[in-house]
Amino acid sequence: MKPIDLKAFDFTAPAPLEIADLTTLDEADKNQLLMAGVDVSAEAVSGTYMHMNHGAVHCKSRQKGVEILDIKTAMDKYDGLKEYYWKLIDPDKDEFTRAAADNLHGGYFIRTEKGAKVTEPVQSCLFIKGDNIGQSVHNIIVVEEDSELHIITGCSAAHESKGSAHMGISEFYVKKNAKLTFTMIHNWAENTVVRPRSAGVVEEGGVLLNNYVLLKPVSDLQMYPTITLAGKGAVARFNSVMVAPEGSHVDTGNRIILAAPETRGETIARTITTGGTIIARGHIAGNAVPARGHLECKGLILGGGVIHAIPELEATVDGVELSHEAAVGKIAQEEIEYLMARGLDQEEATSTIVRGFLNVDIMGLPAKLQKVIDDTIKECEKDMF
Amino acid sequence: MLSIENLHVTIGEREVLKGINLEIKENETFILFGPNGSGKTTLLMTLMGFGNYTITDGRIMFRGHDITHATIYERARLGIGMSFQRPPTIHGLKLRQMVQMAAQGREIDVDALAKRVNMTDFLERDVNAGFSGGEIKRSELLQLMAQQPHMVLFDEPESGVDLENMKLIGNTVRELLGGECGMTIERSLRMAKCSRNVAGLIITHTGYILEYINADRGQVMYEGKLCCESNPRDILDHISRFGYQECLRCLA
Incomplete structure (x- = not known):
């Protein structure tokens, strides 16, 4: 990516007026x-x-x-x-x-x-x-x-x-x-x-x-937000869903620091590129015991693009439990065929798997927002297959 | 219902099915025996239309349609339903949604169906994620109940199933093969008998499933060919006493 020149942007124009409604x-x-x-x-x-x-x-x-x-x-x-x-x-x-x-x-x-x-x-x-x-x-x-x-x-x-x-x-x-x-x-x-x-x-x-x-x-x-679990029993969980079309350059991830006993950190990232670049980072540091952390990063390349997964685990004391799971690939033909055997055509099967993969449901969002997100995913599917 | 003529199938370079002829009529259940690697699963997968199985010769007719080169979903929509032996896990897809999709727009009572195969607690779980052998079988049956196929393909209903589950699975397979309409939303005595004609093709090694269903005919698959047509119980009895080798003799 070319460097960002902040001077090219106007930071000083007057603020807009209040919009009451x-x-x-x-x-x-x-x-x-x-x-x-x-x-x-x-x-x-x-x-x-x-x-x-x-x-x-x-x-x-x-x-x-x-x-x-x-x-x-x-x-x-x-x-x-x-x-x-x-x-x-x-x-x-x-x-x-x-x-x-x-x-x-x-x-x-x-x-x-x-x-x-x-x-x-x-x-x-x-x-x-x-x-x-x-x-x-x-x-x-x-x-x-x-x-x-x-x-x-x-x-x-x-x-x-x-x-x-x-x-x-x-x-x-x-x-x-x-x-x-x-x-x-x-x-x-x-x-x-x-x-x-x-x-x-x-x-x-x-x-x-x-x-x-x-x-x-x-x-x-x-x-690259950093969350410190500073007190006993604190928990942090990150769920990320990212789709990068051609022209998008996305470098994201998060860091969780397990700084107190009985803390738990979890990072789950689902990424799809349809031509863009995604750098999916993650870092869990375990500095206290007992503490557990899990990093999961899964990516699909659907029509070009780059996914670069960089999971990092850093344990500094005995007894910390950290794990990670990263996979970048394609939609398994076996899964498509399974759904087709239940009567879904190729496109329906593929989009069902993609939506399952992105798994926005896990976030427990309000119904209206969930619907907007589902519709947006449907819209981006046209770039995927 | 199903008619297979001179079917030759290769996987990669290797010919696995070497000229299969088989006819299964309406309301008939056909049992397929045979040693491991003889081509039984290949036949089922070919009938369902999976990509790795290349038909080099022959023809498959199903309910009056030539499906030799039909897609998987065209076959499914025509009424072929398969119970998978090792189905893949679909992450993020709940069993409830899967069952609903299998119904192909028909109105079904997912909860009532799930209750019948003791799968209520699995409806909100990802399809096949961490399911045991018996749970996979029940999940597959639940999907088939929603699908209401005309032809049930079942690869080893007994594998990985305990005795108590075997009974439930056996009875459910019988109901599926009976075309019972209780699977749909209304269930009453009047509806209990249904006009839907269903046929079955079942692979079994142990024959436990025969305790629960009316199987009319059976045959042994041996090195890509079918032989020894007889009553399934007689075939099973024969195999358990003499092994599959004896089959070569009837082939000759």
């Missing part, structure tokens, strides 16, 4: 957002945050127990968020963190109350519309002790754009016995360059379930 967005934008998991009608959600280009345009909490603020507002309100802001990520890590630190456009601050079980998901959206926009956001999620929260983040770029860049810093704090489900859906454009930088820490008895879905083209995406 997201249903007033035009149909093309709404559709683009829906594909990124954001339902502007905001049914069955506990709150919505939307960020467009260089500023927040909508921020609303509809349920008690969860606070949703634009990060700038939150910094004013909570004395600069000293406990959380840039605590897990070094702003000098690379030019992208630097750009995000220098040009804070917004982002969300979402925090639960202690003990609050927030049943409906919070949806958030980071949207880019316009030419050569450079967007940098900083998100902070704090799930307080004994509380539960599901956040769906959709990231999207309008299609007519001549190009855009997204830098996103995310810091996750899952406190004692809290549970965060974080689902991120990327629906960028063919010419978007994307550099999220994320890290999280899970305290004793906490659970972080991270889902990632990328089914649409993107120019160049690279991310």
